[in-house]
């Protein structure tokens with residue numbers, strides 16, 4: 001009986017000490033944990049209409065070049081639609097005065113467009129002027 005009273009007192013003490021050292025939770029986002037996330041404001045692309053800006057310098061040899069122009073007027077890429085090809089595709093680049101697709105975008109043996117490259121924006125990305133989310137000390141190897 002005495003022992004169980006001791007155990008009870010000991011646990012009470014633990015709870016009291018525990019409560020005394022309690023600090024309110026602070027979320028790393030700075031806002032209340034239950035508050036809704038604030039989405040960042042949408043930024044305009046740095047580039048404008050294709051044909052109105054220079055290419056962006058590459059930083060290493062195998063880099064997919066970034067897209068220097070805006071892409072907001074183009075439809076989503078679908079299985080059957082690809083507006084990028086209407087300017088960059090092999091039949092169109094010359095008359096559209098656009099850079100032609102890299103040689104690596106064609107199957108070497110047949111010279112046909114490699115369908116694995118259909119979703120251009122999985123490698124090529126348009127640019128906005130936004131601060132880096134984390135520190136980045138990357139240095140390219142193209143001088």
Ligand code: HEC
Nearest residue numbers: 050051052053055065066067069083084087098099120124
């Ligand atoms: C209306 C024609 C047109 C369309 C459509 C178009 N582009 Fe372009 N693209 C250009 C032109 C012209 C340039 C040359 C730079 C400039 O003036 O913006 C270019 C530049 C680029 C470059 C840079 C190439 C390099 O060597 O640096 C990439 C990558 C690119 N476009 C990808 C795309 C992708 C991906 C799409 C589809 C989302 C697309 N483009 C749609 C005309 C077009």
Ligand code: HEC
Nearest residue numbers: 062063064084088099100101102103104117118119120123
């Ligand atoms: C799997 C990644 C990948 C995909 C998908 C892809 N590209 Fe590329 N692209 C590259 C890389 C890497 C380069 C750099 C040169 C090379 O390897 O051909 C490049 C180069 C280019 C260039 C510049 C060619 C040059 O002179 O070097 C253009 C323009 C381009 N791509 C347009 C497109 C378009 C339009 C699409 C969609 C139809 C596309 N790419 C899909 C990776 C990709």
